[in-house]
Structure formats: structure tokens, C-alpha cells
Amino acid sequence: MSDVGYIAAAWSATAAVLAAYVVRVAVRTRHARRSLPDDDPRR
Amino acid sequence: MTAAKPPDNGHRRGVASLPTNPRLLPRRVSVVLGWSTLAALALLTLFGLWGAPPDAVQGDAQRIMYLHVPAAWLAYLAFTVTSVASLLYLWPRTRSTVWDLLAGASAELGVVFTGLTLLLGSLWGRPVWGIWWAWDARLTTTAVLFFLYLGYLSLRRIPASVETRAKRCAIAALIAFVDVPVVHLSVNWWRTLHQQATVFNPELNPRIHGVMAFTLWLGVVAFTLVYVYLLDRRYQLAVLEEDLEERELDAAIAQRVAEAPSPRPAGVHS
Amino acid sequence: MNLLRELWVVTAKDLRIEARSRVTIGQVLPFGVIVLLLFAFALDPDRGILPRVAPGLFWVAVLLAALLAVSRAFALEEANGARDGLRLSGLDTGAMFLGKALAVAIQLFVLEVILGAGVVLFYDLTPRAAEVLVPAALAATVGLAAAGTLYGVLAAGLRVRETLLPLLLLPVVAPVMLGATRAFEAGLGLNGAPGEAWPWVEMLGLFALIYTTLGFLAFGPLLEEA
Structure with missing residues (x-):
């Protein structure tokens, strides 16, 4: 693999990790918020 | 834990003691922060991949830094x-x-x-x-x-x-x-x-080029923004x-108490 | 001194239980010896690797045995509400920590002596420079016992104790593994002169001191909550 390959791998790995984390947190937040009753102040 | 144990609310914090505000940052600040984080990351990509010159010794691989x-x-x-x-x-x-x-x-x-x-x-x-x-x-x-x-x-x-x-x-x-x-x-x-x-040979690390140093600092700033933004999101979660967990537990306990055959409310002695 | 007497009450209790149940001698020690045998199977004894890497293998075996010993030290307190008994005994929690750690350390040290003999026997190693090896082993043992006892109480009473303890403890005792192995290598003349072991012995001593202090301070709050 050339240098370009490693750089591409590094950038895509970072993007993938960040995106996966953001999506995971967002999905769980949505789920938690929907499951809470309407009058919950934290919703 | 034994099944016979009465519901021990003293050991549970209850919903009331949770922070009322689930956010570290106000919603608007968080939104602005999210967009600035994205912009900073885009800028970092621009500088990291094209703006900064290749390293004299390590070549392009140094961009991973x-x-x-x-x-x-x-x-x-x-x-x-x-x-x-x-x-x-x-x-x-x-x-x-x-x-x-x-x-x-x-x-x-x-x-x-x-x-x-x-x-x-x-x-x-x-x-x-x-x-x-x-x-x-x-x-x-x-x-x-x-x-x-x-x-x-x-x-x-x-x-x-x-x-x-x-x-x-x-x-x-x-x-x-x-x-x-x-x-x-x-x-x-x-x-x-x-x-x-x-x-790690010290001679392998020549003086850092101006644009390279700038890009590195840009990276630190961008990632710090990422951290603050994600911390706020993760904390809210x-x-x-x-x-949610407290409420589900309360509901389960209430159900058990309702099911109890005895006329006395089970395990309430406060 | 009161602290010493209270400490000894706890140590004596744990050692008495060991004397009657023989779990460390009957189960943990054979486990350690089997680990030594497994290393010989993994690294062909004919190639002469074993004596050269013996210190590292010895300390890995000790570390694995220490995990079991710590697990055992807190399994003792699980049955019959023994932990509540300990909590209500009125003993100083710092003394309790030191007592439990000392009991673990004594058992570990006995284990090390026997496993050490096993290494000499199985791996064809000549013991020498005891004036370096003994302090190194003592410092490492105290460090292992202190860190182990601290993490033992941290994981005590949890349903996932057996699987959580290794994950918590092993990264923490990585410096002990490193220091004790290097000290033994230097002491046995496998890698440098015996005198080169001293910085490592000092590091092991520092580790032991840090974890004894941390455990002394943290044991009370941790036991209260357990």
C-alpha cells in the first residue's frame, strides 16, 4: 500500500468512528426520549 | 439479592435527584457548536491533506499525524x-x-x-x-x-x-x-x-514548517470542539x-406492590 | 499498637480459613504449576528458550495465581453475610485493608517460593543473587497484594466479579510485571548485572507504597457501600 492508501485509511477510519459514535448516541437519545412520559422535564 | 427483600427505595436515587436539565450547554449553543465542529473538521481535512507540505523525511504519511x-x-x-x-x-x-x-x-x-x-x-x-x-x-x-x-x-x-x-x-x-x-x-x-x-531519533524531527504547525493546532482545536460537542450529547443521553431506568424500576415496583396479596402495602416503612 | 493488632486479627482470620479450607495450597498452587508446564509445552524446551525467558514466565504464572488468590480473599466474605460482620466488627477499615492485603501477600509469597522452585526444576535455571531476588519479590508481592485487595473490594459483591476483576486488575499491575521481570533478569544475570536490578526494585517499592496508601484510604468508603 502506498502512503496515499494509509492516509486515506486514516481519514476514513476517523470519519467512520466519529460518525458511528454520533449516530449511536443520537439513536439512543431518540429512543430514550420517546420512551419517557410527556410530562418529564428532561424530555 | 433475595426475592423476599422489600423494595428498598432508600438505596435508589429516584428520578427527583437527577438533574432536571439534561444539557450541559443550551440547545442553541449546542447547535452552533455542532456546525462549527463540522466546519473545523472540514478545514482540518483541507489543510491536512492539501494545504500542508509533505514532511521532508516522512513524506506524505506524516499527514496522519x-x-x-x-x-x-x-x-x-x-x-x-x-x-x-x-x-x-x-x-x-x-x-x-x-x-x-x-x-x-x-x-x-x-x-x-x-x-x-x-x-x-x-x-x-x-x-x-x-x-x-x-x-x-x-x-x-x-x-x-x-x-x-x-x-x-x-x-x-x-x-x-x-x-x-x-x-x-x-x-x-x-x-x-x-x-x-x-x-x-x-x-x-x-x-x-x-x-x-x-x-525515535531526534534528528528525524527537523524544525516544523509554519503551515504544518498551524495544521496541527487546527487539529487540536477541531478535536477539542468535537470533544465538547460529543460530551454534551453523551451527557444528555x-x-x-x-x-428512563428509574421510571421503569418504579413502575415494576408499583406493579409488584399492587400484586401483593396482603392488604398492607408491602415493604413501606418510612 | 492498636492498628497492628486489628490488622493481625483480619490476617489471622483469613490465614486460619486458608489453613482449614486449603484453597490456595490445594487449588491455586497446582494451577500455577500447570501454567509453568503449559509454557514448556508452548516454547519447546529443547530450544533453550525456557531458561532465558524464565523470569517473565514465572511472573506471568504468579500474576494469574494472584488473580485467583484475590478472588478467593473476597469470596470468603460473600457467604453468610461475612462482609456485614466485618463491617460491624468495629475494626478500623484501614487496618482491615492492610490485614486482608497482608494475608494475600503471605499466601502469594509462599506460592512464589514453591513456583520458583518449580522454575529451577523444570526450566533448568540456577538460582543466584538472592540478595536481589528476595527484595524484588517481596516488593512485587506487596504491590500485587495491595492493588489486588483494592480492586478486590471494588469488585466485591458484584454479580460479574469473576470476569471484571482480571480486566480491572491486570492493566494496573502491568508495572509490577515489568519491574519484577526485569529485576529477576538482572539478578539472574540473564540481562545485565545484578546491580541493575535496584532501580526496578525501587520502582516496585514505589508501586507497593502507592497502592497501600490508596487502599488504606479507599477501603472504608468502598466497604461501606458494598
Whole structure:
């Protein structure tokens, strides 16, 4: 693999990790918020 | 835990003691922060991949450093925040669920970014050193750090009363933090006492070019923004999930009490 | 002194239980010896690798045995509400920590002596420089016992104790593993002169001191909550 390959791998790995984390947190937040009753102040 | 035990609400924190506001930052600040984080990351990509000149010795592979160094910085920042929050939890006058949840949120980010640091380091080491992994002092310390906080995160997920868990986790976080310099010291000695030719030759690090230094700083700023943004999101999630868990538990207890054959309300003696 | 007497009450209790149940001698020690045998199977004894890497293998075996010993030290307190008994005994929690750690350390040290003999026997190693090896082993043992006891109480009473303890403890005791192995290598003349072991012995001593202090301070709050 050339240098370009490693750089591409590094950038895509970072993007993938960040995106996966953001999506995971967002999905769980949505789920938690929907499951809470309407009058919950934290919703 | 025995089934005969009455519902012990004294050990449970209850929804009431959770922070009412699930956000660290106001909603609008968070939205603006999210967009600025994205912009900073885009700018970093622009400078890291095209703006900065290739390194005189390492060539283009050095560009990975624009992600690797900020990721490592973020990991250390996150663990420091975890330690400070744990200390604030243990201190009786500042004891609050906020600190416990903040410590957990920050530690999770720290572990994610320590893992990323190791991965990026490997991707850099392969073209520059010719190997995926070197038993270099800093690498080894980082690997130990990763497992140290992975253990802490497992401790956070244990099924135990919330107060117990919070206290144990806070103490574990502080022990882990104290352990880091000891690990670093021992690994450092190990690699310097017995390794004649080190891979880190000081002559390999010539004066950093102006644009390169700027890009590195840009990376640190961008990743710090990432950290603050994600910490806010993760903290909110922690509050919501804690809230949900408490409510589900309350509902389950209420159901059991309703099912009880005895006319007396079971286990209520306050 | 009161602290010493209270400490000894706890140590004597744990050692008496060991004398009657023989779990460390009957189960943990054979486990350690089997680990030594497994290393010989993994690294062909004919190639002469074993004596050269013996210190590292010895300390890995000790570390694995220490995990079991610590687990055992807290399994003792699980049955019949023994932990509540300990909590209500009125003993100083710091003394309790030191007492439990000392009991673990004594058992570990006995284990090390026997496993050490096993290494000499199985791996064809000549013991020498005891004036270096003994302090190194003592410092490492105290460090292992202190860190182990601290993490033992941290994981005590949890349903996932058996699987959580190794994950929590092993990264923390990585410096002990490193320091003790290097000290033994230097002491046995496998890697440098015996005199080169001293910085490592000092590091092991520092580790032991740090974890004894941490445990002394943290044991009370941890036991209260358990």
C-alpha cells in the first residue's frame, strides 16, 4: 500500500468512528426520549 | 439479592435527584457548536491533506499525524475531565449525580479516542517505521491506558444500586488516573534501559514548517470542539437513560406492590 | 499498637480459613504449576528458550495465581453475610485493608517460593543473587497484594466479579510485571548485572507504597457501600 492508501485509511477510519459514535448516541437519545412520559422535564 | 427483600427505595436515587436539565450547554449553543465542529473538521481535512507540505523525511504519511496527535490530546483531556469530575463527586460538599454522569460520559469519549489514537498510530507506523506496532514507551503506555479505562467503563455498567456504583466508579477513576504515571515511568525505563537503537531519533524531527504547525493546532482545536460537542450529547443521553431506568424500576415496583396479596402495602416503612 | 493488632486479627482470620479450607495450597498452587508446564509445552524446551525467558514466565504464572488468590480473599466474605460482620466488627477499615492485603501477600509469597522452585526444576535455571531476588519479590508481592485487595473490594459483591476483576486488575499491575521481570533478569544475570536490578526494585517499592496508601484510604468508603 502506498502512503496515499494509509492516509486515506486514516481519514476514513476517523470519519467512520466519529460518525458511528454520533449516530449511536443520537439513536439512543431518540429512543430514550420517546420512551419517557410527556410530562418529564428532561424530555 | 433475595426475592423476599422489600423494595428498598432508600438505596435508589429516584428520578427527583437527577438533574432536571439534561444539557450541559443550551440547545442553541449546542447547535452552533455542532456546525462549527463540522466546519473545523472540514478545514482540518483541507489543510491536512492539501494545504500542508509533505514532511521532508516522512513524506506524505506524516499527514496522519494531523489526526493522530489531536486524537491523543483529546483522550488525555477526556480522562483528566473524568478524574476531576470523579473527585468532585467524592468531595461531600460537591457530591452530585451530575459529576458521576459527566465522568462516565467523558471516560467513554476517552476510550473511543484512545482506540482511535492507537489505530491511527498503527496506520502511521506501518509506512514510516515499516511496522504496525512498536514496543515504544508511549505506545505501550497508551495501550495500557486503553484497557485501564475499558475496565472502568465495564465497572460503570455493573448491576448495582446507583449510589454504590457512582462511588466505586469515582474511586476506580482516580486509581486509574494515579496509575497512568506509574505505568509510564515503568514502561519508559523498560524501553530506554534495554533498547540501544530507538526508533525515535531526534534528528528525524527537523524544525516544523509554519503551515504544518498551524495544521496541527487546527487539529487540536477541531478535536477539542468535537470533544465538547460529543460530551454534551453523551451527557444528555446518560441523564435520559438514567431517568428512563428509574421510571421503569418504579413502575415494576408499583406493579409488584399492587400484586401483593396482603392488604398492607408491602415493604413501606418510612 | 492498636492498628497492628486489628490488622493481625483480619490476617489471622483469613490465614486460619486458608489453613482449614486449603484453597490456595490445594487449588491455586497446582494451577500455577500447570501454567509453568503449559509454557514448556508452548516454547519447546529443547530450544533453550525456557531458561532465558524464565523470569517473565514465572511472573506471568504468579500474576494469574494472584488473580485467583484475590478472588478467593473476597469470596470468603460473600457467604453468610461475612462482609456485614466485618463491617460491624468495629475494626478500623484501614487496618482491615492492610490485614486482608497482608494475608494475600503471605499466601502469594509462599506460592512464589514453591513456583520458583518449580522454575529451577523444570526450566533448568540456577538460582543466584538472592540478595536481589528476595527484595524484588517481596516488593512485587506487596504491590500485587495491595492493588489486588483494592480492586478486590471494588469488585466485591458484584454479580460479574469473576470476569471484571482480571480486566480491572491486570492493566494496573502491568508495572509490577515489568519491574519484577526485569529485576529477576538482572539478578539472574540473564540481562545485565545484578546491580541493575535496584532501580526496578525501587520502582516496585514505589508501586507497593502507592497502592497501600490508596487502599488504606479507599477501603472504608468502598466497604461501606458494598
